[in-house]
Amino acid sequence: MIANAAEIRKFSVLSLGWLTVIFGAVWIVCWIAGVFIPACLANSSFDFAAALSEICKALTPLLAVMVFIPINAMFMVLFERRGLALFTLRKGPNRVGPDGALQTAADAIKLLLKEDITPTGADALMFTLAPVVFFAPSIFGALPLLAAVTNNHQLFQVVNLPTGIFYVLAASSVPVVGIVMGGWASNNKYSLMGGLRSVAQAISYEIPLVLSIITICLLAGTLDVVTIASQQAGGLLNWNIFGGGALVGLSKAIAAVISPTGASFFDIITTYYPYGWWSLLGALVLCLSTFVLFGVYITGACAEINRIPFDLPEAESELVSGYNTEYSGMKFAIFFLAEFTNLFIVSTIAVVMFLGGGGCPLPDWMNPLCYPAIYEPLTKLLSPVLWFLIDFAHLIDPATFWAALWVISKTYTLIFFAVLVRGTLPRFRIDQLLDFGWKRLVPITLVIFVLVSFARGVINFHV
Numbered sequence: 001m002i003a004n005a006a007e008i009r010k011f012s013v014l015s016l017g018w019l020t021v022i023f024g025a026v027w028i029v030c031w032i033a034g035v036f037i038p039a040c041l042a043n044s045s046f047d048f049a050a051a052l053s054e055i056c057k058a059l060t061p062l063l064a065v066m067v068f069i070p071i072n073a074m075f076m077v078l079f080e081r082r083g084l085a086l087f088t089l090r091k092g093p094n095r096v097g098p099d100g101a102l103q104t105a106a107d108a109i110k111l112l113l114k115e116d117i118t119p120t121g122a123d124a125l126m127f128t129l130a131p132v133v134f135f136a137p138s139i140f141g142a143l144p145l146l147a148a149v150t151n152n153h154q155l156f157q158v159v160n161l162p163t164g165i166f167y168v169l170a171a172s173s174v175p176v177v178g179i180v181m182g183g184w185a186s187n188n189k190y191s192l193m194g195g196l197r198s199v200a201q202a203i204s205y206e207i208p209l210v211l212s213i214i215t216i217c218l219l220a221g222t223l224d225v226v227t228i229a230s231q232q233a234g235g236l237l238n239w240n241i242f243g244g245g246a247l248v249g250l251s252k253a254i255a256a257v258i259s260p261t262g263a264s265f266f267d268i269i270t271t272y273y274p275y276g277w278w279s280l281l282g283a284l285v286l287c288l289s290t291f292v293l294f295g296v297y298i299t300g301a302c303a304e305i306n307r308i309p310f311d312l313p314e315a316e317s318e319l320v321s322g323y324n325t326e327y328s329g330m331k332f333a334i335f336f337l338a339e340f341t342n343l344f345i346v347s348t349i350a351v352v353m354f355l356g357g358g359g360c361p362l363p364d365w366m367n368p369l370c371y372p373a374i375y376e377p378l379t380k381l382l383s384p385v386l387w388f389l390i391d392f393a394h395l396i397d398p399a400t401f402w403a404a405l406w407v408i409s410k411t412y413t414l415i416f417f418a419v420l421v422r423g424t425l426p427r428f429r430i431d432q433l434l435d436f437g438w439k440r441l442v443p444i445t446l447v448i449f450v451l452v453s454f455a456r457g458v459i460n461f462h463v
Helices: 002-042 049-087 103-112 124-140 143-149 154-159 164-172 175-185 189-220 225-231 248-258 265-272 277-304 329-353 372-382 384-393 398-422 430-458
Strands: none
Touching (some): 049 103, 049 154, 049 329, 103 329, 143 154, 164 225, 164 329, 189 225, 189 277, 189 329, 225 329, 277 430
């Protein structure tokens, strides 16, 4: 136990170090592209200075994602390996760099230097395009989420789409095409079988996944991820897993009954809910339904990105390595990069749609960050460099910083949970996997969609 406590401490220090490097690099790139270069161009006299300044600002979200993805993927590989080592009472990689911090960087360099081989009989063009088709949606699909996780910062407002979640879901459906292309073009029966499994799995689990998101959009009344995240501000009871604030009235009623007001519980319920007990019942149904929707989304997302126990398209014990059996070098690295990036993206979607986005779990009256007299000195004390950027570069502000901090905490908590699932559960059989999707998740999400529609109307609930 003592030895494992030491490994937990090392794991925590390692994670904090990597996260500081990752998001520090992203902020520096955003500052250079979105603030420093436009400020320099503003003092220039040549004709196209204004146009170049706007181009730099417009490209800032794309540059942020392109810098973030490779560094974060290297960290997530190390995060998963060390996490699995914790669960099995092992040490994990700890040789390259301080306590193994540079292990995945060394692995990435080794992988990129490997020979790139195209199998005999393979379709060379399709074989080369497959990793690109698999990876490209990871870059473009994440863009609308930048505005939601940074509290709609001015540098990312350009990617704040009115139908942001629709765009994200559309982009997330493309990678399966790359898997099928790679499986078919490899001229390998195991790769082809892995590609076909991926198609069957995507068809089965994309329906409940999309239905769970659509139900939350119905609850929120919008497809805008920034609006959905902002509607959940104000503490845990406002999160969509609690019906998007449906229980706030109940909590206020309980608090009023406990306090010496002299009012009855029924009187207080009718004060906060327009239809009395029917509204209260609708609020409870809404809360339970959204809890189930959260579970359905997490399950469907793990299946969509081929995480254990839904890794049938790879299934090393059955298909060697499935659709990427014949890939090596840079092409394999792109597949590997996209898999971990997709895990981060689906976790971020869960945070934005269900877990309050960048909001603090504490209600406003308990949240010290709601009081400038507290958070401004605290921010100065914690990070003078950050405060310099806030004061002089206008790259970020305290609201953006704390929102991003909460998103990071919630997202990596979900990723840690995914690692725990990988170290705990065995793989499904293909028939079990398809039956579970079609016979369990699809009917559940359809029933919950109807329940949420009626419950939302009964409590006359407007976020």
